[in-house]
Amino acid sequence: GAVVSQHPSRVICKSGTSVKIECRSLDFQATTMFWYRQFPKKSLMLMATSNEGSKATYEQGVEKDKFLINHASLTLSTLTVTSAHPEDSSFYICSAERGPNQPQHFGDGTRLSIL
Amino acid sequence: LAKTTQPISMDSYEGQEVNITCSHNNIATNDYITWYQQFPSQGPRFIIQGYKTKVTNEVASLFIPADRKSSTLSLPRVSLSDTAVYYCLVGERGDMRFGAGTRLTVKP
Numbered sequence: 001g002a003v004v005s006q007h008p009s010r011v012i013c014k015s016g017t018s019v020k021i022e023c024r025s026l027d028f029q030a031t032t033m034f035w036y037r038q039f040p041k042k043s044l045m046l047m048a049t050s051n052e053g054s055k056a057t058y059e060q061g062v063e064k065d066k067f068l069i070n071h072a073s074l075t076l077s078t079l080t081v082t083s084a085h086p087e088d089s090s091f092y093i094c095s096a097e098r099g100p101n102q103p104q105h106f107g108d109g110t111r112l113s114i115l
Numbered sequence: 116l117a118k119t120t121q122p123i124s125m126d127s128y129e130g131q132e133v134n135i136t137c138s139h140n141n142i143a144t145n146d147y148i149t150w151y152q153q154f155p156s157q158g159p160r161f162i163i164q165g166y167k168t169k170v171t172n173e174v175a176s177l178f179i180p181a182d183r184k185s186s187t188l189s190l191p192r193v194s195l196s197d198t199a200v201y202y203c204l205v206g207e208r209g210d211m212r213f214g215a216g217t218r219l220t221v222k223p
Contacts, residue, residue, distance in 0.1 A: 091156070103161045104211070106159045111156065
């Protein structure tokens with residue numbers, strides 16, 4: 001089946017640090033990737049839709065200057081949390097879509113902890 | 116954008132069949148219905164997807180009535196390892212939102 005790799009799986013860093021999370025589709029090309037955020041015991045919240053070669057589309061309330069998304073190739077999208085603060089601590093999950101009406105395939109998430 | 120409603124939680128016992136129903140009254144013509152399973156601290160895992168009638172794969176069946184306003188995920192003979200949160204998503208490409216999901220607990 002389709003495999004999406006997300007790296008790193010866990011990050012602990014000091015407040016003010018910028019953190020980059022990578023999402024790779026290993027065995028298919030993904031023109032569209034998605035970034036989600038999940039708080040404990042809560043559902044996934046869509047942050048942005050990332051399209052290869054163009055600017056990401058952010059959901060309402062998500063700061064695009066805070067959460068920088070780059071989708072430079074058909075197999076890689078990155079999310080950079082800039083100047084992270086404790087309130088940015090969360091579980092970040094990416095997904096990739098193989099094609100029209102195909103299910104999304106998810107990475108295993110990144111646990112971000114800002115001290 | 117079709118909104119989904121699922122039971123918040125369900126309990127079952129090992130070996131039983133579990134049916135989780137999702138309501139999506141505002142489903143659009145082009146919308147597909149997709150179910151995911153999520154374990155703690157992991158990304159969701161695709162279970163099954165369908166458009167109408169019945170779909171079956173090696174792990175589950177998906178029943179969709181003619182009006183498509185609901186769908187039922189059927190898990191045959193659950194085991195303890197099926198304890199997880201199950202999400203029903205309805206939408207077209209790139210336009211899917213996660214609802215609250217159903218927390219299934221399988222007991223010995």
